[in-house]
Amino acid sequence: MSEYTAKDYKKGQPRWCPGCGDHFFLASLHKAMAEIGVAPHDIAVISGIGCSSRLPHYMATYGMNTIHGRAAAIATGCKVSNPKLSVWQVSGDGDGLAIGGNHFIHANRRNIDLKMILLNNRIYGLTKGQYSPTSPRGFVSKSSPYGTVEDPFRPAELCFGARGHFFARAVATDAEGTVNVLKAAHAHKGAAGCEILQNCVIFNDGTHEAVYTKEGRAKNAIYLKHGEKMLFGENNEFGLMQDGFNVKVVKLGENGITEKDILVHDAHCEDNTLQLKLAMMDYPVALGVIRDVEAPTYDDAVNAQIEEVKAAKKYHNFAELLETNDTWEVK
Amino acid sequence: MADNLKVEELDQVVVRFSGDSGDGMQLAGNIFSTISATVGNGICTFPDYPADIRAPQGSLTGVSGFQVSIASDKAFTPGDKCDVLVAMNPAALKTQYKFCKPTSSIIIDVDSFKKADLEKAQFEATDAAGAIAEMGIKQDVIEVPVTSMVKDVLADSGMDPKAMLKCRNMLALGLVCYIFNRDLSIAEKFLRDKFSGKKAAIAENNIKVIHAGYDFGANTHASVSHTYNVVSKQTPAKKGRYMDINGNKATAYGLIAAAEKAGLRLYLGSYPITPATDVLHELSKHKSLGVTTVQCEDEIAGCASALGASFAGALGVTSTSGPGICLKSEAMNLAVIMELPLVVIDVQRGGPATGLPTKSEQTDLLQVLFGRNGETPMPVIAATSPADCFESAYAACKIALEHMTPVVFMSDAYIANGSEAFKLPNLAEYPAINIPYVPESMKGTWTPYMRDERDVRYWAVPGREGFAHILGGLEKDSKTGAISTNPENHDLMCRLRQSKIDKIPVPDVEVEGDKDNADLLIVGFGGTYGHLHAAMDEMRAAGKKVALAHFRYINPLPKNTAEVLKKYKKVVVAEQNLGQFAAFLRMKVDGFAPAQFNEVKGQPFVVSELVAAFNKLI
Numbered sequence: 001m002s003e004y005t006a007k008d009y010k011k012g013q014p015r016w017c018p019g020c021g022d023h024f025f026l027a028s029l030h031k032a033m034a035e036i037g038v039a040p041h042d043i044a045v046i047s048g049i050g051c052s053s054r055l056p057h058y059m060a061t062y063g064m065n066t067i068h069g070r071a072a073a074i075a076t077g078c079k080v081s082n083p084k085l086s087v088w089q090v091s092g093d094g095d096g097l098a099i100g101g102n103h104f105i106h107a108n109r110r111n112i113d114l115k116m117i118l119l120n121n122r123i124y125g126l127t128k129g130q131y132s133p134t135s136p137r138g139f140v141s142k143s144s145p146y147g148t149v150e151d152p153f154r155p156a157e158l159c160f161g162a163r164g165h166f167f168a169r170a171v172a173t174d175a176e177g178t179v180n181v182l183k184a185a186h187a188h189k190g191a192a193g194c195e196i197l198q199n200c201v202i203f204n205d206g207t208h209e210a211v212y213t214k215e216g217r218a219k220n221a222i223y224l225k226h227g228e229k230m231l232f233g234e235n236n237e238f239g240l241m242q243d244g245f246n247v248k249v250v251k252l253g254e255n256g257i258t259e260k261d262i263l264v265h266d267a268h269c270e271d272n273t274l275q276l277k278l279a280m281m282d283y284p285v286a287l288g289v290i291r292d293v294e295a296p297t298y299d300d301a302v303n304a305q306i307e308e309v310k311a312a313k314k315y316h317n318f319a320e321l322l323e324t325n326d327t328w329e330v331k
Numbered sequence: 332m333a334d335n336l337k338v339e340e341l342d343q344v345v346v347r348f349s350g351d352s353g354d355g356m357q358l359a360g361n362i363f364s365t366i367s368a369t370v371g372n373g374i375c376t377f378p379d380y381p382a383d384i385r386a387p388q389g390s391l392t393g394v395s396g397f398q399v400s401i402a403s404d405k406a407f408t409p410g411d412k413c414d415v416l417v418a419m420n421p422a423a424l425k426t427q428y429k430f431c432k433p434t435s436s437i438i439i440d441v442d443s444f445k446k447a448d449l450e451k452a453q454f455e456a457t458d459a460a461g462a463i464a465e466m467g468i469k470q471d472v473i474e475v476p477v478t479s480m481v482k483d484v485l486a487d488s489g490m491d492p493k494a495m496l497k498c499r500n501m502l503a504l505g506l507v508c509y510i511f512n513r514d515l516s517i518a519e520k521f522l523r524d525k526f527s528g529k530k531a532a533i534a535e536n537n538i539k540v541i542h543a544g545y546d547f548g549a550n551t552h553a554s555v556s557h558t559y560n561v562v563s564k565q566t567p568a569k570k571g572r573y574m575d576i577n578g579n580k581a582t583a584y585g586l587i588a589a590a591e592k593a594g595l596r597l598y599l600g601s602y603p604i605t606p607a608t609d610v611l612h613e614l615s616k617h618k619s620l621g622v623t624t625v626q627c628e629d630e631i632a633g634c635a636s637a638l639g640a641s642f643a644g645a646l647g648v649t650s651t652s653g654p655g656i657c658l659k660s661e662a663m664n665l666a667v668i669m670e671l672p673l674v675v676i677d678v679q680r681g682g683p684a685t686g687l688p689t690k691s692e693q694t695d696l697l698q699v700l701f702g703r704n705g706e707t708p709m710p711v712i713a714a715t716s717p718a719d720c721f722e723s724a725y726a727a728c729k730i731a732l733e734h735m736t737p738v739v740f741m742s743d744a745y746i747a748n749g750s751e752a753f754k755l756p757n758l759a760e761y762p763a764i765n766i767p768y769v770p771e772s773m774k775g776t777w778t779p780y781m782r783d784e785r786d787v788r789y790w791a792v793p794g795r796e797g798f799a800h801i802l803g804g805l806e807k808d809s810k811t812g813a814i815s816t817n818p819e820n821h822d823l824m825c826r827l828r829q830s831k832i833d834k835i836p837v838p839d840v841e842v843e844g845d846k847d848n849a850d851l852l853i854v855g856f857g858g859t860y861g862h863l864h865a866a867m868d869e870m871r872a873a874g875k876k877v878a879l880a881h882f883r884y885i886n887p888l889p890k891n892t893a894e895v896l897k898k899y900k901k902v903v904v905a906e907q908n909l910g911q912f913a914a915f916l917r918m919k920v921d922g923f924a925p926a927q928f929n930e931v932k933g934q935p936f937v938v939s940e941l942v943a944a945f946n947k948l949i
Binding site: 012039040041042043044046049056057059060061062063064065066067070073074075076077078079080081082084085102103106302303305306309310312313314315316317318319321322325326327328329330331 | 368517574575596600617618627628635637638641644665756757793813
């Protein structure tokens with residue numbers, strides 16, 4: 001049992017709009033941290049710029065609210081140089097995938113032990129309503145009055161494309177689902193991408209409407225659990241089956257389909273092909289831990305290499321370093 | 332050596348080794364400078380290499396040069412022109428001849444002046460004599476059958492012909508050693524140290540070739556009228572152990588030394604960029620000292636991750652050149668407002684944009700001083716020579732850590748790649764680095780922007796219980812540390828950040844030369860020190876009254892700056908840009924109106940041109 005409560009991680013009064021998904025997520029993060037139980041002074045929460053990047057101000061941990069897009073890069077230096085810290089990086093979809101897209105993919109590729117939270121409301125809120133890299137094609141916003149003419153990123157696809165080893169998804173209003181995902185991210189050693197689907201009540205209300213309520217999720221979402229059958233629906237009447245190179249939704253009892261035909265989720269499978277299929281579904285929307293594969297982390301490897309070289313080399317301080325050079329004496 | 336051969340005693344001589352990129356000219360030059368340094372001469376070297384990695388063999392664009400100046404006392408520059416030019420092929424002769432004096436001796440490998448070789452270098456002539464005539468060369472040309480001699484010497488070595496040809500540089504080196512009366516035993520030791528164990532045979536073969544070159548000189552008198560001797564002027568201050576060091580390596584050593592002195596982990600976040608990459612290379616080697624290097628996805632991440640490392644309690648450093656500074660500006664600015672230590676290494680090259688990647692300029696000065704949004708004062712230190720990169724990098728770290736601020740350390744391609752003798756420093760004698768960690772007694776009352784009497788905020792490293800806090804890019808309240816847009820508070824915070832930098836103590840700028848009665852004060856900064864000093868020496872030797880004030884500390888400027896600049900009736904600011912330092916000094920010193928000497932050629936200053944220009948001012 002953890003010696004901490006959610007209160008130990010709370011600070012200040014959030015200034016997000018009433019009803020903003022950030023409020024819901026923050027409450028879940030406080031709760032998850034209390035359950036995880038790492039001391040607040042051993043945690044660093046690092047964000048970029050944007051509405052969601054205000055989050056570290058409401059954490060009683062160490063934190064930085066940095067510059068637009070660079071949170072993953074800053075968090076990288078933090079974790080590599082001080083590996084005992086638990087480092088959480090918080091970004092929105094603009095911060096993390098537009099201006100910070102390069103750092104997002106490389107943090108995943110290197111597999112740095114960062115808990116990478118992506119609060120995805122598919123809009124730029126703080127700059128008052130422009131389309132983001134996750135806005136759907138045709139999206140009408142202040143900067144796209146006639147609709148966008150570009151396709152969006154899907155965070156999971158980027159994460160997998162960058163050889164990420166962990167990807168999970170939750171809906172901000174779903175406290176239990178969010179806490180579970182955050183705890184799984186903490187338990188995973190390595191870069192842990194968590195996409196949080198959330199609303200922007202002012203500029204993009206209803207963007208995740210199909211899954212934003214409990215009733216909606218019952219119909220339109222599937223909670224993936226490693227080792228369990230992929231069943232969903234109000235009465236678990238639907239399931240997922242493999243269909244050639246695809247995954248398809250089937251109804252139990254129809255066409256002779258029974259539970260034994262339904263796929264079992266394997267989050268630990270090294271090959272991410274099916275995991276990607278699950279992450280890309282529009283119906284049902286996959287929630288929970290989609291991929292969770294163990295792999296060597298960058299920060300461990302960097303520090304292990306330093307120890308190996310220390311053991312192999314004969315010079316360990318500056319004076320000894322000087323002696324490795326050709327020298328001469330002027331008498 | 333023949334008895335009737337004249338030995339000329341000189342204070343300074345310059346040798347330029349040149350050949351194809353793959354001919355080993357840098358190694359030959361290095362050994363020659365080490366031999367000279369070992370006998371107590373001052374040395375100063377300048378590698379001049381092409382931007383192409385491997386231009387076609389024998390082509391004009393593929394020529395690599397290495398110039399070394401050896402002096403009886405300190406060698407301030409690698410020399411404008413050379414006394415001896417070694418040209419290993421026609422392309423080298425054609426492109427490097429411009430560095431010869433009327434009195435130079437030129438050594439060529441006559442075996443590589445065949446018709447095909449000459450065609451590659453766009454000669455019409457079909458042999459060496461023709462090529463010399465075609466270029467109108469009047470100096471002594473020593474035609475040495477380098478290639479065939481090397482093959483003869485190594486005939487029984489069991490080496491394949493290709494490997495043999497790699498030793499051509501050593502034959503040239505042997506001959507140069509003869510001309511300059513250098514003791515070959517030092518070269519032998521150098522090679523035996525460099526190639527030991529399984530590679531010992533390489534050392535012995537190279538040594539054989541060096542001797543062959545030396546003997547060729549002795550037997551033929553090298554067809555030269557005289558040999559040279561540069562006697563070392565021994566002074567007690569010079570006593571000690573030395574190594575040869577270039578600026579980038581000295582920079583890396585300065586960072587390592589400072590981190591050790593401060594008891595911190597050294598973290599370098601970097602991205603490869605000419606001419607700064609060797610700092611990354613050097614630091615990456617020294618993991619046994621706990622040095623952490625991360626080659627990031629871009630320049631931005633290099634700087635950002637270094638700042639993250641500093642937040643987490645390390646000495647965060649990022650290394651780059653001018654184009655990288657453009658990209659790092661936002662994270663440098665974040666370091667200003669978060670008031671965390673950060674050292675930014677800017678090894679300047681020619682700009683704008685990609686500009687002249689392998690060449691040297693001082694054109695980043697105003698960028699590092701002012702190239703950020705908002706009021707963002709940042710200390711700037713400009714190293715003055717290869718060895719001074721060590722001192723300046725150490726000083727940059729000390730200021731960053733003691734004053735909780737990003738600091739820019741500037742060098743340039745010229746001093747980064749050039750080398751000189753470096754007296755092994757004793758770290759115990761270096762000033763302590765006192766980090767303003769937040770005292771435990773402040774637990775419960777501390778907020779992140781509380782300051783000490785120097786306006787420096789305290790450092791609370793994550794992991795310390797009771798000091799959890801948030802920093803960031805938004806303006807904070809000076810008392811509570813919470814986000815604040817209060818106008819009075821912002822004004823105050825801007826002034827505090829400025830006053831923190833203004834209060835950093837830096838040593839006075841030293842005036843050298845005729846400090847009491849100079850008719851002309853030369854003012855410079857950074858990597859031009861050697862050339863400006865040499866120009867002053869030359870003018871004083873000609874009876875002129877000249878002084879030099881060379882700046883290492885640019886921001887804050889030394890306290891005596893105004894006094895020094897106003898003391899002399901004529902002042903010239905000489906710099907490798909169009910007047911950036913002069914503009915900065917005019918801004919800082921009321922009424923200062925200097926003459927200017929500006930050059931943006933990507934090449935080091937030429938001392939004779941400096942002297943000619945300065946003489947006109949007197």
